[in-house]
Amino acid sequence: MEHIDWGLVDWSRAQFALTALYHWIFVPLTLGLSFIIAIMESIYVKTGNPEWKRITKFWMKLFGINFAIGVATGIILEFEFGTNWSNYSWFVGDIFGAPLAIEGIMAFFLESTFIAIMFFGWKKVSKKMHLWSSWLVAIGSNLSGLWILVANGWMQNPIGMHFNPETVRNEMNNFWEVLFNPVAVNKFLHTISSAYVLAAIFVIGISAWFLIKNRNTALSKKSMIVASVFGFFSILFTIITGDGSAKEVAKHQPMKLAAMEGLYQGQRQAPLTAIGFFSGKTDPNNPEEQKLVFNLEIPSALSYMAFADFDAFVPGIKDLVHGNKEYGIISYQEKIDKGKKAIDALAAYKTAKKENKPEIADTALKIFNENFKYFGYGYYFGKDTQLLVPDVKMSFYSFHIMVALGFYFVLLFILIYLFAYKNKFQNKKWLLWVALWTIPLAYIAQEAGWIVAEVGRQPWVIQDLLPNIAAVSQIDQSSVQITFFLFLAVFTALLIAEIKIMLTQIKKAKISDTNENTGGTK
């Protein structure tokens, strides 16, 4: 019964991952920098100090360079749901399509209309109108974040819907549940606040470079104060919402949590692994498990992080795969059997309806409803249950890198604020270099976050209902390979162009200081 084209599934995943990861290089900066720019312009309008206008324009230029490529990579993502995940688009399009359409109507037009005024309207509209435009760009881009993350949150915790056996698909029955899905709310807040952190680090890092080179010092110090305050509050909020996200994961995606922590054997008072490495060796008596070495554990912390209770039981990968009667966890094999029952019952229902046999149809529908919860597992009938376990190493490392960097950023923002406020960077060149080299770390943290979220939930495209093997489009694997490499080549070329252009703009930036008067941004 090997009717699954695994190569097609893997390449489709690879292509989506590629576009998503590239897209996410550019989006966080757009989300955060748009607000930083709006804040700076507000200070300009309030104080009337032209220095602030030049500062605003300088960051706006970098914003524009970054924005263009974010747009380019974004369009692909939307259409890839159709081109590469066509079965998915139909199976849940009734729910998933709505936020995407709302994103276009509500957010993208706001963004694209007012960005034209923001860039080209300095002399065409009043100061106030221009400021409004800058704020609306920030609001528009963040609103688009809201809707796409509502859509993503729904995939991780599908609620506000029911399955309609007549149309053989899922249909929405509560819009507010979809919008205020706790997974989506946490995900949105966590993602955008982390994006503000990245933007703040970007501004601080570049300002630090100016200070190292002893250029644009007024711009740099002013920018650093704005960015460190903005960044500090953002990172605190990121940590709080990250904790909220972890609790949601524990509730709805226990396998993802177990993979993030590399936890094979569930336990009460489960410790949180602060640091750890996989040895690469497996126990011959226990081949499922990969051993952690050099690990530093915080006692009971995982139980607390997951369930706000130091004594709570956290299921491990093995408990989830093989079941754990003591804690009422049923095994994957049982879920697969129930899922198979649901699928077969639905087929029987459809046939009975066609043949006009209402009694058989009713019985079949009853069996279907009882087992629908495990519908997606049915596609793994006759297959290895280990296929339902995500890549543990990748989830574990990404999670830990993200968290460690998050705490490091708190410290950085505090130090930068203190020194910038007291104007004491003269003897602190090391700190400036550290700030500069934190920029790539912020990007790594961002990408790691997405890897945790998306790799950790595999193989589910919709948690428990639709696995990736039943979500793809009916196309040749080779077609996807070709487009994969085309995307890779185009995106990489454009990324190189973006970085080169941006570095050149930064290097040649001359914003007048009190001591140097060179006449504005060139």
Add this chain to the structure above:
Amino acid sequence: MFETLSHTALQEYWWFLASLLGALLVFLLFVQGGQTLIYKLGKTADERNIIVNSLGRKWEFTFTTLVTFGGAMFASFPLFYSTSFGGAYWVWMAILFAFILQAVSYEYRRKPNNFLGEKTYDVFLFINGLIGAVLLGVAVSTFFTGSEFSVDKMNILNLSSEKMPIISSWETSWHGLEAVWTTAHLAFLQNLALGLAVFFLARVLALLYFQRNIDHKEIIERTRKSLITNAIIFLVFFLFWLIRLMLIDGFAVNPDTKEVFLEPSKYLHNLLEMPLVLIILLVGIIGVLWGLFVSIVKKKDTGIWFAGPGTVLTVLALFMIAGYNNTAFYPSTFDLNSSLTIANSSSSHFTLTVMSYVSLMIPFVLAYIIYAWRAMDKKKITSEEINSDSHSY
């Protein structure tokens, strides 16, 4: 308010909105058309910069409209979204690649140290203009000529089958590209004719837009010359396509059995049976012709005011005859009964109701777009303005 409407009424409302978005998109393709004229109209770097900057303030509207059109189709007719995008893979991918190239080209073309060089970005703009417009036209033409696909919802319930558990499958290995060489019913002629008609229409609209938007004597003189040729070619392709459309067999749906069958001159019948749509079509065509007349004969710069709305009305009417009056809007020539209609491909009553409330935002969106557009276009673009602006493209 919307919840009291029947499912059919909501489907018709959403088909109207999707058609309107599609129609606005075709009008906004003037940006693409303009991108293929940069070197034709701009003989010096300065002139080319004026043209690019004139387009550069509008390109995001086209781009956003395309994205929103996709989103609206996804939300309202998900089975179309999955069948067409997942099936006609290569056509959509080619369109998408063309749009990736566009998105960076304005911003990057004249920035120092831009890795690929100004010329490359201008070529990107040309490719986007050519491929974007032609392939979108071809794709829309298949709404009338059909494609080779099948849809079977039982596929996902058959775990022992040899097939993947996927409901829609394209039945040719060319995944959409066959639209330009399918000889049955001369479909390729029809599809190519609309592709080229859209391309030359985009150029015509661009020329009219430049006349209104740019203050530069030499460029405007060149637009006047170029307009005549482009308008003639556009009219030849469009009229060929439209006249043939009135004569070919269309994909009709039996309202009782829901079976799809071929009906001679179906699209002509649709126009005659829906006189309002016929009027919209005629007003639209007259609008475009009047716009051309105003520019070519009267030598005024207001042609775009007629040709633009004329384009929107014409395309709107064409989408309406594709979807309304018991017609399959995305027909399958492989299996007639796999054809998609607005009834069998739509979202649920609930979702369409929710989305209908969302659609109440559209007038506000249009209002602020008009406000912003007017604020930015109060004065025509001049060379001085671009050279003094620190953010010009």
